[in-house]
Amino acid sequence: MALLTRRATLALGTIALAAPRIARAQAPVSITVHYAQPFIYKESYDAIAAAFARREPNIQVEFVTTPNYEEGMQLILRQQATGRMPDLTYQGFNRLRLFAERGIAQDLAPLLTAEGEPAALGYAPNLLALGQFAGIQAGLAFAASNPVCFYNADLVRRAGGDPDRMPMDWDGHIALARRIEALGDGTEGMFYRWMGDDWMFSALLFGHGGRMLTEDERDIGFAGREGLESLTLIDRMVKEGGMPNLTTDAAQQAFAAGKLGMFYWTTAVLRGTIQQVGKNFELRTGPMPVIDAERGRLPTGGAAGMLTAKDPTKREAAWKFLRFSTGPEGTALMARNTGYIPMNQIAIDDPRWLGEFYRDNPLYTTAVKQVPISIPWYAFPGTNSVRVTQTIVDNTARIVEQRATPEQVLPEMAAEVRRLLPRRAS
Known part of the structure; x- marks a missing residue:
């Protein structure tokens, strides 16, 4: 800015x-x-x-x-x-x-x-x-x-991490989540708030340097490498980072109770999170991990x-x-x-x-x-913008719930969104 x-x-x-x-x-x-x-x-x-x-x-x-x-x-x-x-x-x-x-x-x-x-x-x-x-x-x-990482500094330390030097990439965050989960006693490592709207999906897509639609808005812009890598990253959070399939409310409650190491969502909930956490643990915030240092952006x-x-x-x-x-x-x-x-x-x-x-x-x-x-935050054209958003959420859910692979989801999601876009003259 x-x-x-x-x-x-x-x-x-x-x-x-x-x-x-x-x-x-x-x-x-x-x-x-x-x-x-x-x-x-x-x-x-x-x-x-x-x-x-x-x-x-x-x-x-x-x-x-x-x-x-x-x-x-x-x-x-x-x-x-x-x-x-x-x-x-x-x-x-x-x-x-x-x-x-x-x-x-x-x-x-x-x-x-x-x-x-x-x-x-x-x-x-x-x-x-x-x-x-x-x-x-x-x-x-x-x-x-913009999206940030809320993290429990106490759990990070117990897992061998340094709250003052958090990893700067997703590989490091996923590895840290795995170590936090290994602490046991019902502790989860990470939760990426993917549901509700397309905002957090766009955070990964933009972070890879991608875009929702092509520049002329005539076709899908996320159907290529950037979109696949974004969905693959969510898949890795589940498979490698042990990300549970929770509702947002349940994830917030787990985080406030000291049972969740890292929570990725909007900075808008910061004041509420501070109040929920209280003195349960040392709360920190950190930037979203860098994906593409030159082209990467955030919504x-x-x-x-x-x-x-x-x-x-x-x-x-x-x-x-x-x-x-x-x-x-x-x-x-x-x-x-x-x-x-x-x-x-x-x-x-x-x-x-x-x-x-x-x-x-x-x-x-x-x-x-x-x-x-x-x-x-990208605004889809036409009267079907809400349906487009829900299509992205529903298809992301298939990955979080491990019902489909990123390779299966991406072309189907792209085709569904393409059908909902306004028809334009050639």
């Missing part, structure tokens, strides 16, 4: 602070705001809402939640058909494309530029790009994450705020909440209450907001250090 210099940032911060304050709503107004994954986000949204209420006491915010991004997307699609959508919704980066292509997402660029130069408000071009689809600013990035997970209000008064109020939540104060509250990376450049660079926090909480810095190799 291209960062502004500190001098430039402080100057921009001064400009932003000196800018005229957004006018208050003239009369009380209530808005409905949707977000997904309350098990991760609830504390941050509650903190943001409380701070926003002090600034805008005439705007009442009512939250609606869904368990995950996929159900959040379906909620908006259903309610759009009945005209009962919330006024503002925070959607996964990989779902914004669908809303933009269907004309549901409103273009936020005019609203943002009306308040001044976006960069002066903390919206750097690379951050804005996360919410740009179909030629519009479909959303403003609220929170971003950027997270959410962006998308404006859906039609009523002018509610639309103005919802925009104010979106701006606050993605501004320096809101994004700092989000980062402190989750494990996500802040999405406002001022909050990133200005020590007033998160400088001391990162200094005092080193577990949070792993994801920030991986930002230079992070790329957008």
Whole structure:
């Protein structure tokens, strides 16, 4: 992520602070705001809402939640058909494309530029790009994450490893997992959170330098070597690393109880993991193992705020909440209450907001250090994007459950996804 210099940032911060304050709503107004994954986000949204209420006491915010991004997307699609959508919704980066292509997402660029130069408000071009689809600013990035390795430093030591010098490749991680499992007493070595969506599969694929679709999006991009090596790596985690077939909840519970050595998932769950682990063991975070040092990348997970209000008064109020939540104060509250990376450049660079926090909480810095190799979470084109995601998950399950080999799964998965892609003229 291209960062502004500190001098430039402080100057921009001064400009932003000196800018005229957004006018208050003239009369009380209530808005409905949707977000997904309350098990991760609830504390941050509650903190943001409380701070926003002090600034805008005439705007009442009512939250609606869904368990995950996929159900959040379906909620908006259903309610759009009945005209009962919330006024503002925070959607996964990989779902914004669908809303933009269907004309549901409103273009936020005019609203943002009306308040001044976006960069002066903390919206750097690379951050804005996360919410740009179909030629519009479909959303403003609220929170971003990348996959990290959570590990139990006590188990690593007992298995003969060094928590300060963790392996940098998957061979080393798999070997360490095998030694941790050998400790016995129900201890598992590793768990790679592969279910739910295609994000962690893309982490391996991008890590190999691969891509989901070809550059022109006319065909599958993962059907070659990079895709096969990604699936083979999952197969090795099971066969060589002893990875159990657990649900995410069960894996989190095992990790928090000190029965799982390494857990690979989003940095977004860091705060919750810290609370679950407590003083059970020494918790550490580390980078995802390097696969291709030159071409390897990681997916950027997270959410962006998308404006859906039609009523002018509610639309103005919802925009104010979106701006606050993605501004320096809101994004700092989000980062402190989750494990996500802040999405406002001022909050990133200005020590007033998160400088001391990162200094005092080193577990949070792993994801920030991986930002230079992070790329957008891929959004499949067309109306079958959710079915594509489920196809990838279902086929990965065949490997985790040892029902098929990577060589069998890859061509079948590619063929299934190919059938779900939009047909394009030759």
